Amino acid sequence: MDKDKELVRNIPWFRQIQDLDGRVWVFQNESLTAVQRKAHTVPVTIALISCRYPEKLEEGKGDPMYLGLKEPERCLFCIKDGEKPMLQLKVSVKNKEDVVKPFVFYHNKSGTTSSFESAAFPGWFIAIYANGASPVFLSQELGKTHITDFWMTMV
Incomplete structure (x- = not known):
């Protein structure tokens, strides 16, 4: 891979995420919550x-991305809890061996909205x-x- 492509891969996109009804993602009580945007609401900045x-992942599912919070520094990952998977936040991972499927989401864009599949x-x-x-x-x-399509706005 040439240096320009590697550089592009390592530059995060900083976005705020909201649904079509104006609810934005916020960080509160150590978790992500969607709340109605109001004057005092501070949406979390997501780093994509x-x-x-990508060679370790399924092709054709979307753009494989890591999703993290800029402040506080956390990353989203999936674990199985009992019968079904759960979304969790973890202090950002620095070890490359840890950064595999549980931390990756396929980003799919449809018109002006995006979805994220584990x-x-x-x-x-x-x-x-x-x-x-x-x-x-x-x-x-x-x-x-459930709503799975979101708008992403630049920060």
Whole structure:
């Protein structure tokens, strides 16, 4: 891989994420929550970083990305808890061997919205509930009671 492509991969995109009803992702009580944007609401800044090891992943699923919080420094990852996968936050990972499927999400863009599918758990997407304040979680319920399509705005 040439140096220019490697440099582009390592430069994060900083974005704020919101649903079509104006609920933004915020960091509170050590978790991500979607709340209605108000004058005093401070959305979390998400860093999207291209995966350095795409050869370890399934092709054609979307752009493999790591998702992290800029402040406080955390990264999103997926683990299995009982019968279903869960979305978790972890202090950012520095060890390259740890940065594999549980930390990767396939970013898919459809028009002006984006969705994020877990690489570790195919068919599970980052989601929020359709009404009111909601935790950010993983779901297979696309377009039913859960929202999985989000707008990303530059910071």
